[in-house]
Amino acid sequence: MPETVAIDDKKDEGAAAPKESRSIVLSGFGGLKMLKVQKKPESKPGDGEVAIRVKACGLNFLDLMVRQGVLDSPPKTPVTMGFECSGEVEAVGENTPGIAIGDHVIAFTDYGAWGELVVASARYVFKMPSNMSYQDAAALPMNYLAAHIMLFDISNLQKGMSVFAQNIGGGVGHAITQLCKTVEDVTLYGTASAHKHDVIKNNVTHVIDKSGDYIQEVRKLAPDGVDIVLDCICGEDTNKGISLLKPMGKYVLYGSSSIITGETKSFFSFAKSWWQVDKVSPIKLYDENKTVSGFQLRHLAFQQGRDQVIRATMNKLFQLYSQGKIQPVVDSTWAFEDVADAMQRMHDRKNIGKIILDPAMEPKPKVVTNAEATPGQEETNEEKPEVDEHKEQPAVNGQ
Numbered sequence: 001m002p003e004t005v006a007i008d009d010k011k012d013e014g015a016a017a018p019k020e021s022r023s024i025v026l027s028g029f030g031g032l033k034m035l036k037v038q039k040k041p042e043s044k045p046g047d048g049e050v051a052i053r054v055k056a057c058g059l060n061f062l063d064l065m066v067r068q069g070v071l072d073s074p075p076k077t078p079v080t081m082g083f084e085c086s087g088e089v090e091a092v093g094e095n096t097p098g099i100a101i102g103d104h105v106i107a108f109t110d111y112g113a114w115g116e117l118v119v120a121s122a123r124y125v126f127k128m129p130s131n132m133s134y135q136d137a138a139a140l141p142m143n144y145l146a147a148h149i150m151l152f153d154i155s156n157l158q159k160g161m162s163v164f165a166q167n168i169g170g171g172v173g174h175a176i177t178q179l180c181k182t183v184e185d186v187t188l189y190g191t192a193s194a195h196k197h198d199v200i201k202n203n204v205t206h207v208i209d210k211s212g213d214y215i216q217e218v219r220k221l222a223p224d225g226v227d228i229v230l231d232c233i234c235g236e237d238t239n240k241g242i243s244l245l246k247p248m249g250k251y252v253l254y255g256s257s258s259i260i261t262g263e264t265k266s267f268f269s270f271a272k273s274w275w276q277v278d279k280v281s282p283i284k285l286y287d288e289n290k291t292v293s294g295f296q297l298r299h300l301a302f303q304q305g306r307d308q309v310i311r312a313t314m315n316k317l318f319q320l321y322s323q324g325k326i327q328p329v330v331d332s333t334w335a336f337e338d339v340a341d342a343m344q345r346m347h348d349r350k351n352i353g354k355i356i357l358d359p360a361m362e363p364k365p366k367v368v369t370n371a372e373a374t375p376g377q378e379e380t381n382e383e384k385p386e387v388d389e390h391k392e393q394p395a396v397n398g399q
Contacts, residue, residue, distance in 0.1 A: 055087045055359075083298065145313055151228070155227075166241075247289040335358060
């Protein structure tokens with residue numbers, strides 16, 4: 001369980017103490033122990049900003065990469081973690097048209113989303129549909145924005161096409177399966193760990209064990225190849241994915257999970273991931289009529305300034321949600337203090353769908369070992385069932 005730290009700021013004698021709230025802070029790059037729940041003074045929204053009282057936060061594989069420091073441009077630590085949250089608007093700054101105190105909203109942020117109070121740019125704050133729960137809202141931005149833009153803007157998914165996607169049982173994977181079903185006669189091939197097959201098999205045309213030779217399996221089912229390949233692994237899987245494309249097929253790389261092997265950064269895994277990627281020859285792509293592309297949602301939004309693309313896509317997703325055509329799948333919900341366990345669950349690829357962090361949720365009781373027990377404490381080594389403790393909590397009236 002991350003250590004809870006209160007930041008003791010010196011205040012002028014007689015001055016009112018500023019209101020404090022909790023957030024999940026990465027104190028430095030490394031293992032799970034680098035995550036800490038801290039209390040610190042709340043910020044007020046500035047020009048073009050909105051303050052949100054957070055009800056739910058989304059956990060993504062990208063957060064594991066941030067913690068280990070394996071990004072190309074890692075943030076300076078300490079930094080408040082998280083890229084997406086949902087909640088109620090508590091205060092607004094100047095120049096925030098269309099957003100009012102009390103609105104139920106989603107915020108997409110460049111770090112800083114894992115807190116009880118989050119100040120976000122109004123450009124990336126979106127009003128929730130009236131029938132959307134806070135958990136669904138927190139599960140939407142990173143996963144469904146990525147899936148929708150890759151399938152429709154980059155790959156131009158159309159009737160009768162075929163798609164191959166890696167790790168179809170995770171958050172982005174579920175978004176891909178649901179969005180593919182919005183187009184008629186799409187064939188979807190997806191890899192997943194064996195223990196996820198029963199849960200997702202009805203949503204995928206062909207689910208394939210990721211530990212086996214998925215290339216051979218796909219070629220048996222689709223000898224001519226597929227129209228679209230969505231790859232979040234990289235490394236040697238990049239070359240395999242490109243080889244599966246039909247003429248005029250499109251390969252999209254949107255992650256590099258192969259570099260995450262242990263709890264901390266592995267320079268060997270990092271280097272191996274890129275060494276295994278063959279040089280892409282433009283002449284070969286020309287001869288084979290194939291397209292290779294990449295997609296990085298955060299860069300598109302916050303470094304390349306495509307907030308209008310993000311907003312237009314979010315509006316499409318809201319419409320699909322209200323029509324019942326998409327529905328985020330929540331794997332489990334965790335307290336802020338249990339974020340390390342939540343991350344470990346994702347690291348072990350156990351999650352089926354989205355992992356949510358709830359700032360109002362009580363942390364699970366700490367297990368006291370025989371060595372740690374003191375007089376008057378009950379000694380126990382029993383572990384409580386993980387799934388039962390962190391089931392998704394039912395939403396009531398969108399709350």
